[in-house]
Structure formats: C-alpha cells, structure tokens
Amino acid sequence: MPVLFRSDLWEVNRAHMKTFKRETSETDIEVKLDIYGEGNTRINTGIGFFDHMLELFGRHGFMDLEVKADGDLEVDYHHTVEDTGIVLGRALNECLGSRGGITRYGDVLLPMDDVLLQAAVDLGGRSYYQGNISADRKVVNGFPLELLDEFFCSVTDHGFFNLHLLVRRTGNAHHLAEACFKAAARALDSALKHEKRLDETPLSTKGQLEEGKDN
Template identity: 45%
Template sequence: MTQQRIASIHRVTGETDIAVTVNLDGTGVASIDTGVGFFDHMLTALARHGMLDLDIVAKGDLHVDFHHTVEDTGIALGQAITRALGDKRGVRRFGHALVPLDEALAEVVVDLSGRPFIAWTVDFPAPVVGEMDTELFEEFFRAFAMAGMMTLHVTNKAGRNCHHIAESAFKAAARALRMAVEPDPRASGVVPSTKGVL
C-alpha cells in the first residue's frame, strides 16, 4: 500500500462550517479547533492514539448549543476517513480495543464494512462534562459511523467519572480504528471481503 491515504472534507451547512483533513498513516499530530474545549480534548486523543494526523476547524452555532457542531464534525470526519481509505484494498478491516482510564473501561469494535451501524452502550452518571452535554458523545459517534460507512460498537464496561468514561471511549475508538485501517501485509492489494467490494 504505497498511495497516500490523505483526504480533506469541507462541509458547509446553515448551521456549521467544518474543514477536516486526515492522514491515516500519520504520527498522531492534531490541530483541533471546534470551539468546544472538551470535544477538542477528545478529538486530540483520537488522533494521538489512532496515529492519525488530524486537522479540524469547525465554526458552528454554539450560541444555540453544541449539538450541530459535534454532530457535523462527526459527519465530516467520517467522510474524510472514507475518502482516505479509497476501495479499502489491503487493510485489516476489523479493529478492536479495550482501554482503561483509571476506574473507567471502554471497549470499541469496528468493521469497515461499508454498512453503517452503531451499537452504543455507554451510560454517563451526569448530564454534562466540562461544558459539553454527555449525550452528544453518542451523537458524534453515530454521525462518525454513518458517514464513515462502518459498523461501530462502543461499550462502557466500568466507570463513575464522566471525563474518564468519555476519554476511555475515544481512546478505545482510536486504537480500534488504527488497527482496522492498517495495511495487512498478508493481504496486499486484496479487498478484505468475500464479496470483493466493501
């Protein structure tokens, strides 16, 4: 797999203006500015632990709430990863990770299946972390999975602290995604499906 796996998306709606560039073969360098501090922290962790170079600038209607910015960032990032993957020849396709953060433990499993689906089993003991509604984490991952054309299972297996629960989920997603998009040295040039297409 010698081609550059880099893609950019610029998504503009009446509610948001979002520019995303992703390099699947990066070193985890991130430049993130969504206007939502805790969300920036989570996306930086996604880049670092997924070994993705990630550049995101999002301008949204934060005076309304954070929903549109978070969801549309998920859409744009999913689209960028889909574009960077191309026809998915030579990738591992599947990825999984269990990641702890102190008392919290998250499990994420991903399949670059071309069939978007999310199973979300994460409970937060409080409605807000930082200034961010905890319900928005599901909105982000749903948008990301749908636009990324992937099956994504996110499960919180332990945790009491909302910050730790969210961060363990993002880090587990990062590690699972890193595994799934990696070149498979035993399947170079092969689409990892009996169908011949993903």
C-alpha cells in the same frame, strides 16, 4: 495543555491528507485527515472539551488530523459536534478508498483509571453504531456526554463502518469520555493495519467492499 501537533511533520504529511468541507446555516466545518499519520493534531471547534477529545482521537489512532469548526454555539453544542462527525466520517471514507489490503477488524479493551471500555470496529463498508455512553446522563464542563453518541453515529454513518462502544465499568465522566475516544482510535488503528496476505484485495468473499452492502 499543549496541542499534540508538530508543524514540521504536518507540512511533510500534507500530500497524503484528504480534505472535506461542509457549510450549512448552522455550521461551517473543514477536516483534513491522514489515517496513516503520526498523531499530529490541530483542532479548533470552539468547544474546549471537544477539542481535547479530538486531539486524543488523532493521537491514539496515529492519524494527522486538523479540524476547524464555526458553529452556532449560542444555541448549544449539538450542531457543531454532530456536523463535525459528519465531515470526519466523509474524510475517513475517502481515505479508506477501496479498503483493500487492510485487516478490516479491530478491537480493544481499554482502561482509564476507574473506567473500563470496549471498542470494536469493522471497516467493511456498512454504517452502524451502537453505544451506551448516554446511559448515565453525565456532563463535563457543560458538555453532555450524550452528544458523544451523536458524534460517533455521524462518523460511522458517513464513514461507512461499524463501531461498538461498550462501557464495561463506568466512573468519572471525564475519564469515560477519554476512554471512548482513545478506544475508538485504537480499534480503528488496528483495523487499518495492512495485511500482506491480502495483496491489496479487500477482506471479503465478494472480492470487494461496497458501501451499504453485505460484505
């Protein structure tokens, strides 16, 4: 499958990208992100299925996303998936800045053939994830889908936002995973839309959005 990436546009958009890098004894990960991009991606985590999911995330959220990950895959996929979520969450938080002028909330009900999935996002500065992806204990090409809950939990913890992923109708495991990433991306894209009536102020009665606070 071709990578959803165009090098000419990538160079143009680099000025708007945020870069985060994290290195531990288990993983070495770098993420470059522009949340107002065109859906260009360059992904290499060493896990083919996970690469495909991140490509979908960037494309359907219209984010320019580059991920380079070197992890202890000889152990399992867990550290690489979880730590990629940590770094992506930090990059998202940096891109969001004060979170002023954005719609803040986004939701979508997304079909993927036999699967129906609902996603809802609040970019209000508080970390919370709730999902039921792991319920069926599905595995795709050796990739346990329960790791997707770990990934999205890491992204929200370090991105300081709420995400709910509700599987309304389950089915093919690959379709389920695709629906999760597409729905999360579409809900994020909706929440990131600029609202001119806010005049660049955050959508909160407090007048500001603080990380970890009631907003």
